[in-house]
Amino acid sequence: MREPWWKRSTVYQIYPKSFHDTKGDGMGDLQGIIEKLDYLKELGVDMVWLTPIYRSPQRDNGYDISNYYEIEPAYGTMEDVERLIGELHNRDMKLMMDIVINHTSTDHEWFRQAKSSKDNPYRDYYIWRDPQDGAEPNNWVSKFGGSAWGLEEHTNQYYLHLFDQTQADLNWENEKVRKDLYKMMNFWAEKGLDGFRLDVINLVSKIQSLPNDQDAPDGQYGKEYYTDGPRIHEFMHEMNQEVFTPNSLVTVGEMSSTSLAACQQYTKPDAQELSMTFNFHHLKVDYDNGIKWTDGKLEFIKLKQILSDWQIGMHEVGGWNALFWCNHDQPRIVSRFGDDGQYWKESAKMLASVLHMMQGTPYIYQGEEIGMTDPKFSSIEDYKDVETHNAFQALKEDGMGSEQALRIIGRRSRDNSRTPMQWNEGQNAGFTNGKPWLAVASNYADINVKKALQDDDSIFYHYQKLIRLRKEYAIITHGDYEPICMDDERLFCYERKWSGEKLLVVANFFGETAEFSYPKEHMAKAEILLSNYEDSPSDYRKIRLRPFEAVIYHSKA
Known part of the structure; x- marks a missing residue:
């Protein structure tokens, strides 16, 4: 059986509103994306995923669609979309569009x-x-x-x-709803797009009695009655047969509060449902008691366990993970799990190395490849996100002081990732000649694309190398996964094996030195494929790792 192209590919996520503005109105647009395609080609990504660009009142930044067949005028026109598809295909790149079919805008x-x-x-x-x-x-x-x-x-x-x-x-129990949605998706497939990202798609099947929820420790009452619901796999298979398979589309499902067992079913090839899934369990390991709007600390051992469980579990059934640290709903990973101060460059590269050597399809969120950080806004008025304002108000109503509430908002807000892309050191980071819809992070003069491209040791070129390694080494696509040092409170290490080859990833997740000793009989002579320090030791058996040091070793039998 021919290997699907997307198994050695990397996807780049664009949040159009914040990517590049060519009209001077402070909002990014489709023409702005087209102008930056050569930059993405240089990075080496294979596919571009756009968050929603359809007609919308923008109450939730486009995830509230009022017309699936029209483009939001602030972004451009249908002709712009068609040109974007053509320009991507001319560069041997593909387009994935975000589709929201759990709900519509009330303006629909x-x-x-x-x-x-x-x-x-x-x-x-x-x-x-x-x-x-x-x-x-x-x-x-x-x-x-x-x-x-x-x-x-x-x-x-x-x-x-x-x-x-x-x-x-939407009421997915109604067959007419489903048929109208499939008709719309086929319309977009005929335009030439290559895939869909399906927003909160595992919520479309609800238990029809809609009972009261008696027990929700995280406060999300009702969740167990609409997450991975009773007809969800039936609906996914039907959509696959009506839309995905006939059009040879790649698909990724955003899975809210899902389980490994459910995602194994969604993605194992014989189920014919989805190509791959996003899950968010690894991005809840710094929540207190599973609650987002808290000031919790990273549970590192739990992070390793979750990522390892999903690597092993999906590999066992031939399922497929979408690998990611960042997206438009998450804080910037270098601020969250890394160090956006002294070890900014080292920690950003370490986080990339740990993720990109796993099995799955990596997703890079705009600006991640240059190490963009959380903006550290100083006032609630700086934030635009509806969820953020609701949370701030709720925290205040619960008796929390403004300073503490603002600190939590600063760690958790979706706007952390939505600040404009930092292209250069010029006005508004080169994003717009107008007033940006959301303020640019204040560090744009130090962190921007222009500066990254001029630095041979930049985070950008580290990502570029990781993308190339995935294409050059089949073990990254096919190898199994074995965690190492699971109880170590500083090291994230794992081994991949396939067809007589071995891949060893050794990473210090923190800002102090750490000792690594290879716990098994040593491999054959290994070469370093990539490191975030220039002089990492070629002998992997015993290493004193510097702050955030990450080394990728490869050997053949």
Whole structure:
């Protein structure tokens, strides 16, 4: 069987609003992406993933779609999309588009029709329930805080919204809904795109009784009744057969609060559901008791265990991981798990090495490849994200002082990753000639693309080398995974084996020196494929690792 092309590929995620502005209105646009394609080609990525660019009121930055067939005018036109697809293909690169089909904006025509009367044909496109004792139908809460139910006063019924109140959940039990969604996705496939990233796709199947949730330690009441629900694999297989397989599309599902068992089923080849999945368990290891808006510390052993379990578990069934540290919803990884001060460069390279040598398809979020950091905003007014403002208000209502609440917001906000791309040391980091929609991080004169390209030892070139290694060494794609030093509180180490070859990754995750001793019979003579220090030792058997040092060794039998 021919190996799928995406198994040796790397994907680059673009948040269009913050990438590059050519119109001077402070928001990135499609023409801005086209102008920077040669930069992405130099980095070496194979596919570009765009977060939503469809018509939207932008209550949730485009994840609230009001028309799937139109482009948000601030980004450009359908002709711009078609040109982008062509320019990518001319460079042997591909396009993945983000699609949101768990919910639509309440401005979508389907919802406008649905709310007009209980008898409207579109009423059953959404999930409606009568009030219970004059209040919400159940105690489910929104991912963005507050009740997951919105009252439509004209018909005196509540509609379900697992996210913002302007994002009404679609009723996937209705076959007409599914057919309309598949028709729309085929429309985009015919435009020439090469794949879909499916937003919170494992939430589309709900237990139909919609019961009250009696036990939710993390406060997310209702989660167990809509996560990886009863018909989810049926729906994924149906969508695969109607859209993905006929159009030879690569797909990645964003899986909210999922399980390894569920993702094995989503991605094992004979299931014919999805190509790969995102899961977020490894990015909750610094939450206190699983709660995001806290000031928790990294549980390093837990991080290693989670990543190792998913590596081993997916390999066992032929499933596939989407590998990532960063995206548009997460803080910058060098600020979060690394050191964005003294060891900024070393820690950014270490984090990249640890992730990119695992089995799966790596995803690089814009700016990650140059080591962009959290912006460290000083006021709640600096933030634009709806979830952030809701959380800040909730923390204050719980009695927390503004200073502490702002510190937590500064660690957790989605806007940490949404600040404009830092292209150069000029005005607004070269992002726009206008006023940026979100402030540029203050360190842009030191951290930017221009400076990275001029430095042979930059984080950019480290990522470039990692991308090339994945193409050159089949062991990275096919090898098994064996964790080493799992109980060590500083070292993240693992070994990959395949067809007589071995790959050893040795990384110091912290800012103090650490000792590594190879715990098994030594390999054949090894070569260093890549290190973030110039003089790492070629003898891997016993190493004194400097702060954030990471070395990748390779040997053949």
